[in-house]
Amino acid sequence: MKERFAKYPFRGNAHGLTMFEVTHVYQLTPPPPELYTVNEYIVAAQTWHDLRFFAYFLHHIEPRLNGRVRNFLLREGLDKYDPERFLDYKQSCVIAMLECLESYDPYKGAEFLTYAHHAMGNALIQCRMMEESGSFASLDEYKRVRGIAWLYKESGKSKGEVVSEYAKKEGCSEETAEQYLTVAQFNRSQVSLYVTAQDEDSEETGEDVTRDDSWDYMAILWNGAQAIAVQTAFEKLTYREQRLLEERNAVCMTCGRVSSISARKSFEELAVMFEGSTASGAERAYRKAVEKLTVLLVEAGALHAVRLKRKSVKRIKKKIAAAVYEYQADCDGEWGEIQFDFENGTAEIVRLAEWDTMVSKVFAERAVKYIRACDADNLPKKLLFAF
Structure with missing residues (x-):
């Protein structure tokens, strides 16, 4: 189990932080005294000039604060499981709330979180600006x-x-x-x-x-420190694989230029570029290049991936009513199993990959979401997708 966790640097770091710690940093033991509403802690902090009540306030609203930071990171295409980054964004929101504390007037009818919402949004964007x-x-x-x-x-x-x-x-x-x-x-x-x-x-x-977000990994391509990992992985591909990826996605890996989607080569054009190939052959070669690059990026820790393979299907009147998939976390280790019931719209994680309840559950949930979004009559037999 220790070896399994060692593969996930985003759950820990040089400072020893974990995601559990940064999402529970304001939880107090024993719990603070209960008031009628959460907003009363803010009123008490203002009335008595005592920031202990602000700490009590943070204890109660921390789940909502975590959710806001997590949603922002997701929309920005950033890793929501990076403890240090998550804590930086979260602390910026807390500082913004502290700055709003003095000017807040509870008698105007607005809750404190509503009053501070815009300032917290600016704090998040300020953090993002610093990373550009x-x-x-x-x-x-x-x-x-x-x-x-x-x-x-x-x-x-x-x-x-x-x-x-x-x-x-x-x-x-x-x-x-x-x-x-x-x-x-x-x-x-x-x-x-x-x-x-x-x-x-x-x-x-x-x-x-x-x-033109035609390539699943475009959002990662030039994202800060990830650019080095992407470039290193790209250089490990063969010349043909590199050309396939660049021409199909209209991107130059040398300078980082992203062209219009109209500039991307069709598989027929790629087949002409590589003589002796057909359009279907060029597409298969492209898919293999994408998968190879994905595996290299997973090994480098630049992204995560779920490998899926269909184990069995159950048909009713020629329509797929249920299916069983095996999944693998980060292209390594023992496989888990997920059962899908398309008639009732349910999915059950029968076995987690490597029997790991902490890490691989994230991969299982991603797999469930992906398959449920597919057409039940056109389910993939096997695939690898990244996140």
């Missing part, structure tokens, strides 16, 4: 860059049209708008820059800026 490869003069500038990047991605319009539309919307000059878009495109060629989407209270938070 580019430099920004202020948080407001970073938000504007995210905003125009989102507009460029979602509208599908030309650069000139987007610049004109953004300038009218924000009341700035087209020259300024073009500068923001240029910065966004420059960052996207190096790291994964994320932009505005709607949070639970319509606050702008995060969405991928890439115009």
Whole structure:
């Protein structure tokens, strides 16, 4: 079991932190005294000028705080199981709440969490800004860059049209708008820059800026320190495998340029590039290259993957009513088993991979979610997918 856990650096680190510790950092023993509502702890902290009540408040709202940080990291395409990063984002939210404590007026009718929600959102975006490869003069500038990047991605319009539309919307000059878009495109060629989407209270938070997310690993490609792992893994592929991945996904692994989806090669075009191949042969070679790169990235700790193989199916009137899949966590170790009942819309994890209740359950849940999203009449016999 110790060897199994040693393969998961994202659950621990040089400082000895674990995800359990960082998600329970504000839990008090014994529990704090109960008040009628959680907001009363904030009122008490203000009335008595005693931050112990703020600590009691954090004890009760920590699960909600964890959820907000986790959702933000997911939307940004970041690893939600990295203890140090998770704690950094979480502590930034707490600092934002402390700064809001003095100016909060409970008699205006709003709960403290509602009052501090916008400040916490800014704190999360500030953390994200610090991780980008580019430099920004202020948080407001970073938000504007995210905003125009989102507009460029979602509208599908030309650069000139987007610049004109953004300038009218924000009341700035087209020259300024073009500068923001240029910065966004420059960052996207190096790291994964994320932009505005709607949070639970319509606050702008995060969405991928890439115009053509055709490759499952594009979000990882130039994501900070991961870029080194990706480049190292890519260099271990054969020349043919490298060309297949680059041409099919319209990406240059030398400079990080991501071209428009219209520039990606079809399998027929790839077959012509590699004489003696057919379109179906080029597709099989491409799939094998993707799988090989995935395995290399898993070995490097850059991502995780679930390998699935269908064990059996049960048909009723030629339709698949149930299926049994075996799954493997990170392409290594003993297989687990999952049973799917498509008639009742249920799934049961019969056996966890390596009988591991702590780590491989995450992989099992990913496998369940993936298969349930598939067409029951077109279930894959085997596959490998990354997350």
